[in-house]
Amino acid sequence: MKITTFRRRLLSQHKAQQALFASTVKAMLKEYAKVPEAGDFITMVTGLRDLLDQQSKGAALIWAAADLLPPGEGNRSPELMRPTDAHGPNCYDYLTAKRKMVEVLGDLDEWNKALACSSDVMKAAKPFKESKPKKWGEAVEMGWRLGATQNQIHSLARQTEAITATQEAILRTYGIRIWQGRKRWLRWEGDNKGE
């Protein structure tokens, strides 16, 4: 298979992955829209969605620019080289969004740890099964719901990582290696330290 054919396949796969992510997010937000306690969670999930959006836009810009170059010379892409004060996104924005995404995924895991208590709640409620059936019923209801949601969030986090890996794969078809971009990115971070 030619590398360009491979890329075409990857691009359409990337689109399908994004669609799955979007539908999962939509289903989860719909479920929690009416729950006041879920405010933080909704912020996190929408934050994740917006960051992925930003990251994907950054990646798409780099691909578009690299399209103009011969294979293997993608690292000379003007989007990678463009100075940070220039208007419009560049490779730094892509990398910044990616780094923020890792942080958000970490926060989501923390939130999940709290959710893992759901099974403890159910275990603690078990002795009251006979004496307070209503209380027990509520605990069970809460338990399975939180458990299923916890797994869905984990799944969402893995999907995000999968989309990121696909973007990396597409960048590789152009010969773009981010570790070269990263060197510039780190320097760029240093440049901005004083601000």
Added chain:
Amino acid sequence: MIQQKSKIRQVNAQLAASLRILKRIQAPLVKQLSRTVHPIMSMGDITGLISLVESREKAIRALCEKVGPIASSDDEAAIIAALSSSEGEQLARESIRLDKAISAHTVKWDEGRDLARRQIEHYEPTPLTLRDRTMAFQYTTLCRHAEAHNELLDALLYGYYLQFWVWGDVFQYAGQPAAETAKAEGEAQ
């Protein structure tokens, strides 16, 4: 909050979409590997991972089917009946075994071959090495989606009130496969 039934429907729809994506990622990799070799991955790696995920889905669906439609989430009789049968226990243990096998597979790729993956990144950018790098990242995509699918399968278990901690109440569940438990019991006697 949505009801249990619609939650199960939601998870099932996500599972179907997720499986389609898994197949879609698998296809170009398999096609490529059937023509050439790759320095750090083989056809067996890819088909192996996919078949692990599919087997776990089969085991979990069979388990859910044994429980059948649940009227209310605290209807324990159906769950206990399903898990107490030898087939039920076997399916439950099988799903744990496959879960661990999937994790082991992805860890082997992420950590075991990290150095090799880094080396590929440093080759001269010829069309061949571009392809090798692309395939390596594509394999990572496959691993992440296999994990995502696996998590959704666990969500399905919760939908049927088949959480792992319930299993512990029904049969001797210490996380090890049935064979090891039998061996440990034999030694104790």
